[in-house]
Amino acid sequence: MFRRKFLKIAGLGAAAVALPSLGAYAVSLNEATAGIILHQFRFLNLDKEGVDQFVLDYYKQEGSSRSAFAHVKMRGYYMLNINSDQSQLVRTITTLYLLSTDFFQNRMNELKLVRYQGIYDPYKTPCANPFSALYYPPAPAV
Numbered sequence: 324m325f326r327r328k329f330l331k332i333a334g335l336g337a338a339a340v341a342l343p344s345l346g347a348y349a350v351s352l353n354e355a356t357a358g359i360i361l362h363q364f365r366f367l368n369l370d371k372e373g374v375d376q377f378v379l380d381y382y383k384q385e386g387s388s389r390s391a392f393a394h395v396k397m398r399g400y401y402m403l404n405i406n407s408d409q410s411q412l413v414r415t416i417t418t419l420y421l422l423s424t425d426f427f428q429n430r431m432n433e434l435k436l437v438r439y440q441g442i443y444d445p446y447k448t449p450c451a452n453p454f455s456a457l458y459y460p461p462a463p464a465v
Contacts, residue, residue: 350398350401350402352382352394352397352398353375353378353379353382354401355397355398355400355401355402356378356381356382356397356401356416357371357374357375357378358401359397359400359401359405359413359416359417360374360377360378360416360417360420361374362404362406363406363407363413363417364417364420364421364437366433367426367433367437368433368434368435368436368437369436369437370436370437370438370439373424373437373438373439374420374439376439377420377423377439377442380441380442381416381419381420381442384442396412397412400412400413419442419443420439422443423439423440423441423442423443424437424438424439424440425437425438425440
């Protein structure tokens with residue numbers, strides 16, 4: 324009798340551990356990365372097709388350095404709604420996405436549609452300082 328009870332409890336414990344990890348595999352790596360970007364910049368009007376294209380370009384550029392652990396980690400970040408304050412990987416991806424869009428050329432206007440222009444590469448992109456005073460919105464008149 325004790326053995327059956329032990330096996331039931333052990334089976335329930337194993338299922339409780341296995342089921343959430345199986346849920347992480349229900350979402351693809353590209354969907355998880357796009358979801359992280361959309362969640363991080365939910366206050367912006369993002370072009371969803373552009374986000375998907377950025378994710379494809381990002382993983383194409385990253386190449387074969389993706390490990391199985393990185394896949395699980397990114398899916399876990401998506402499932403747990405980890406933001407850029409909590410993860411350096413999320414911060415890197417979201418910063419690269421924002422630099423790859425026309426957000427700074429539009430003077431950081433949050434009402435305009437943010438469009439993906441191409442993966443940001445500081446060695447190929449023309450010298451534009453997105454933090455220049457030319458891109459800031461005009462100061463209100465006093």
